[in-house]
Amino acid sequence: MNKKFLVLVMAIMLLPLTGMAQKNIFDKYSENPDVTYVNIKPKMFQMIAKMGVDTSDPEAKAFIDMVKSITSFRTIVTDNKAISADISKWVKSRSNSLEELMEVRDDGSEVKFYVKEGRDEDHVKELLIFVNGIDKHIEEKIEINGKQRSIETVVVSFTGDINLNEISKLTEKMNIPAGQHLEKK
Numbered sequence: 001m002n003k004k005f006l007v008l009v010m011a012i013m014l015l016p017l018t019g020m021a022q023k024n025i026f027d028k029y030s031e032n033p034d035v036t037y038v039n040i041k042p043k044m045f046q047m048i049a050k051m052g053v054d055t056s057d058p059e060a061k062a063f064i065d066m067v068k069s070i071t072s073f074r075t076i077v078t079d080n081k082a083i084s085a086d087i088s089k090w091v092k093s094r095s096n097s098l099e100e101l102m103e104v105r106d107d108g109s110e111v112k113f114y115v116k117e118g119r120d121e122d123h124v125k126e127l128l129i130f131v132n133g134i135d136k137h138i139e140e141k142i143e144i145n146g147k148q149r150s151i152e153t154v155v156v157s158f159t160g161d162i163n164l165n166e167i168s169k170l171t172e173k174m175n176i177p178a179g180q181h182l183e184k185k
Contacts, residue, residue, distance in 0.1 A: 066166035109133035
Protein backbone atom coordinates (compact mmCIF):
# COMPACT_ATOMS: atom_id res chain seq x y z
CA MET A 1 0.00 0.00 0.00
CA ASN A 2 1.20 3.50 -0.84
CA LYS A 3 2.63 5.34 2.22
CA LYS A 4 0.98 8.64 1.21
CA PHE A 5 -2.40 6.90 1.02
CA LEU A 6 -1.87 5.33 4.45
CA VAL A 7 -0.94 8.68 5.98
CA LEU A 8 -4.04 10.29 4.41
CA VAL A 9 -6.30 7.53 5.80
CA MET A 10 -4.76 7.91 9.28
CA ALA A 11 -5.22 11.69 9.16
CA ILE A 12 -8.87 11.30 8.20
CA MET A 13 -9.41 8.79 11.02
CA LEU A 14 -7.86 11.15 13.58
CA LEU A 15 -9.86 14.20 12.44
CA PRO A 16 -12.84 13.53 14.74
CA LEU A 17 -10.50 13.27 17.73
CA THR A 18 -8.97 16.67 17.07
CA GLY A 19 -12.45 18.17 16.75
CA MET A 20 -13.43 16.69 20.11
CA ALA A 21 -10.31 18.03 21.79
CA GLN A 22 -11.10 21.57 20.62
CA LYS A 23 -14.78 21.45 21.63
CA ASN A 24 -15.47 23.99 24.33
CA ILE A 25 -17.26 23.17 27.56
CA PHE A 26 -20.43 25.01 26.52
CA ASP A 27 -20.87 22.95 23.36
CA LYS A 28 -19.98 19.77 25.18
CA TYR A 29 -22.69 20.14 27.84
CA SER A 30 -25.30 22.24 26.04
CA GLU A 31 -27.74 19.33 25.82
CA ASN A 32 -26.79 17.47 28.99
CA PRO A 33 -29.75 17.02 31.37
CA ASP A 34 -27.46 17.53 34.39
CA VAL A 35 -26.73 21.15 33.49
CA THR A 36 -28.67 24.35 33.03
CA TYR A 37 -27.36 25.92 29.86
CA VAL A 38 -28.01 29.46 28.63
CA ASN A 39 -26.74 30.86 25.34
CA ILE A 40 -27.85 34.37 24.38
CA LYS A 41 -27.17 35.16 20.72
CA PRO A 42 -26.09 38.57 19.33
CA LYS A 43 -29.55 39.18 17.83
CA MET A 44 -31.05 39.10 21.33
CA PHE A 45 -28.60 41.76 22.52
CA GLN A 46 -29.53 43.88 19.49
CA MET A 47 -33.22 43.50 20.37
CA ILE A 48 -32.58 44.47 24.01
CA ALA A 49 -30.65 47.54 22.87
CA LYS A 50 -33.61 48.64 20.69
CA MET A 51 -36.16 48.36 23.49
CA GLY A 52 -37.83 51.62 24.51
CA VAL A 53 -35.30 52.76 27.09
CA ASP A 54 -34.99 56.39 28.08
CA THR A 55 -31.48 57.15 26.83
CA SER A 56 -31.56 60.58 28.48
CA ASP A 57 -30.87 58.69 31.73
CA PRO A 58 -27.06 58.26 31.83
CA GLU A 59 -27.28 54.91 33.65
CA ALA A 60 -29.80 53.53 31.14
CA LYS A 61 -27.68 54.76 28.20
CA ALA A 62 -24.56 53.13 29.68
CA PHE A 63 -26.48 49.88 30.12
CA ILE A 64 -27.69 49.96 26.48
CA ASP A 65 -24.16 50.72 25.24
CA MET A 66 -22.85 47.78 27.24
CA VAL A 67 -25.56 45.46 25.91
CA LYS A 68 -24.74 46.50 22.33
CA SER A 69 -21.08 45.63 22.93
CA ILE A 70 -21.75 42.00 23.97
CA THR A 71 -21.59 39.47 21.14
CA SER A 72 -22.04 36.33 23.22
CA PHE A 73 -23.25 35.30 26.67
CA ARG A 74 -23.08 31.65 27.68
CA THR A 75 -23.41 29.97 31.03
CA ILE A 76 -23.55 26.50 32.52
CA VAL A 77 -24.83 25.67 36.00
CA THR A 78 -24.52 22.17 37.44
CA ASP A 79 -24.52 20.15 40.62
CA ASN A 80 -22.99 17.08 38.96
CA LYS A 81 -19.55 16.42 40.51
CA ALA A 82 -18.07 14.81 37.36
CA ILE A 83 -19.23 17.69 35.15
CA SER A 84 -17.94 20.18 37.74
CA ALA A 85 -14.53 18.52 37.63
CA ASP A 86 -14.54 18.65 33.81
CA ILE A 87 -15.51 22.34 33.86
CA SER A 88 -12.70 23.04 36.35
CA LYS A 89 -10.22 21.28 34.07
CA TRP A 90 -11.48 23.25 31.05
CA VAL A 91 -11.23 26.58 32.91
CA LYS A 92 -7.68 25.71 33.96
CA SER A 93 -6.73 24.97 30.34
CA ARG A 94 -8.36 28.25 29.19
CA SER A 95 -6.53 30.22 31.87
CA ASN A 96 -3.33 29.91 29.80
CA SER A 97 -4.79 32.26 27.17
CA LEU A 98 -6.53 34.58 29.64
CA GLU A 99 -5.38 36.91 32.39
CA GLU A 100 -6.68 36.22 35.88
CA LEU A 101 -8.22 39.38 37.34
CA MET A 102 -9.29 38.11 40.70
CA GLU A 103 -9.66 35.01 42.82
CA VAL A 104 -11.77 34.63 45.95
CA ARG A 105 -11.56 31.50 48.12
CA ASP A 106 -13.82 31.05 51.09
CA ASP A 107 -14.61 27.92 53.06
CA GLY A 108 -14.22 25.46 50.16
CA SER A 109 -15.65 27.65 47.42
CA GLU A 110 -13.81 29.67 44.81
CA VAL A 111 -14.65 32.48 42.41
CA LYS A 112 -12.29 33.42 39.58
CA PHE A 113 -12.49 36.16 36.97
CA TYR A 114 -10.45 35.88 33.78
CA VAL A 115 -10.20 38.31 30.88
CA LYS A 116 -8.77 38.52 27.40
CA GLU A 117 -7.26 41.95 26.80
CA GLY A 118 -9.31 44.44 24.80
CA ARG A 119 -8.71 47.81 23.15
CA ASP A 120 -7.72 49.56 26.41
CA GLU A 121 -7.43 48.89 30.15
CA ASP A 122 -11.19 49.31 30.73
CA HIS A 123 -12.27 46.98 27.90
CA VAL A 124 -11.87 43.25 27.36
CA LYS A 125 -12.68 40.88 24.49
CA GLU A 126 -13.75 38.12 26.83
CA LEU A 127 -14.77 37.84 30.46
CA LEU A 128 -14.88 34.36 31.97
CA ILE A 129 -16.34 33.92 35.45
CA PHE A 130 -15.89 30.60 37.23
CA VAL A 131 -17.62 29.76 40.51
CA ASN A 132 -17.04 26.38 42.17
CA GLY A 133 -18.19 24.96 45.50
CA ILE A 134 -20.97 27.49 45.86
CA ASP A 135 -23.30 24.80 47.23
CA LYS A 136 -21.52 25.16 50.56
CA HIS A 137 -22.93 28.69 50.91
CA ILE A 138 -26.42 28.22 49.48
CA GLU A 139 -28.60 26.00 51.62
CA GLU A 140 -31.72 26.25 49.48
CA LYS A 141 -32.11 24.14 46.39
CA ILE A 142 -33.50 25.66 43.24
CA GLU A 143 -36.07 24.06 40.99
CA ILE A 144 -35.04 23.68 37.36
CA ASN A 145 -37.37 21.88 34.97
CA GLY A 146 -39.20 20.24 37.85
CA LYS A 147 -35.98 18.99 39.51
CA GLN A 148 -34.66 20.17 42.86
CA ARG A 149 -31.02 21.04 42.31
CA SER A 150 -28.22 22.54 44.33
CA ILE A 151 -25.58 24.63 42.56
CA GLU A 152 -22.04 23.26 42.66
CA THR A 153 -20.43 25.01 39.69
CA VAL A 154 -21.22 28.00 37.50
CA VAL A 155 -19.22 29.16 34.48
CA VAL A 156 -20.16 32.33 32.59
CA SER A 157 -18.58 33.66 29.40
CA PHE A 158 -19.15 37.12 27.90
CA THR A 159 -17.48 38.09 24.61
CA GLY A 160 -17.46 41.36 22.70
CA ASP A 161 -16.03 44.80 23.40
CA ILE A 162 -16.82 44.71 27.09
CA ASN A 163 -16.42 47.68 29.42
CA LEU A 164 -15.45 46.20 32.80
CA ASN A 165 -16.96 49.13 34.69
CA GLU A 166 -20.37 48.50 33.13
CA ILE A 167 -20.27 44.70 33.27
CA SER A 168 -19.78 44.89 37.04
CA LYS A 169 -23.23 46.46 37.30
CA LEU A 170 -24.74 43.67 35.21
CA THR A 171 -23.07 40.87 37.20
CA GLU A 172 -24.26 42.55 40.41
CA LYS A 173 -27.86 42.63 39.12
CA MET A 174 -27.54 38.94 38.12
CA ASN A 175 -26.25 38.11 41.64
CA ILE A 176 -23.02 36.65 40.29
CA PRO A 177 -20.77 36.36 43.34
CA ALA A 178 -18.08 39.05 43.64
CA GLY A 179 -19.29 40.84 40.48
CA GLN A 180 -19.10 44.20 42.21
CA HIS A 181 -15.29 43.84 42.40
CA LEU A 182 -14.94 44.22 38.63
CA GLU A 183 -15.63 47.96 38.82
CA LYS A 184 -12.48 50.03 38.93
CA LYS A 185 -12.14 52.06 42.12
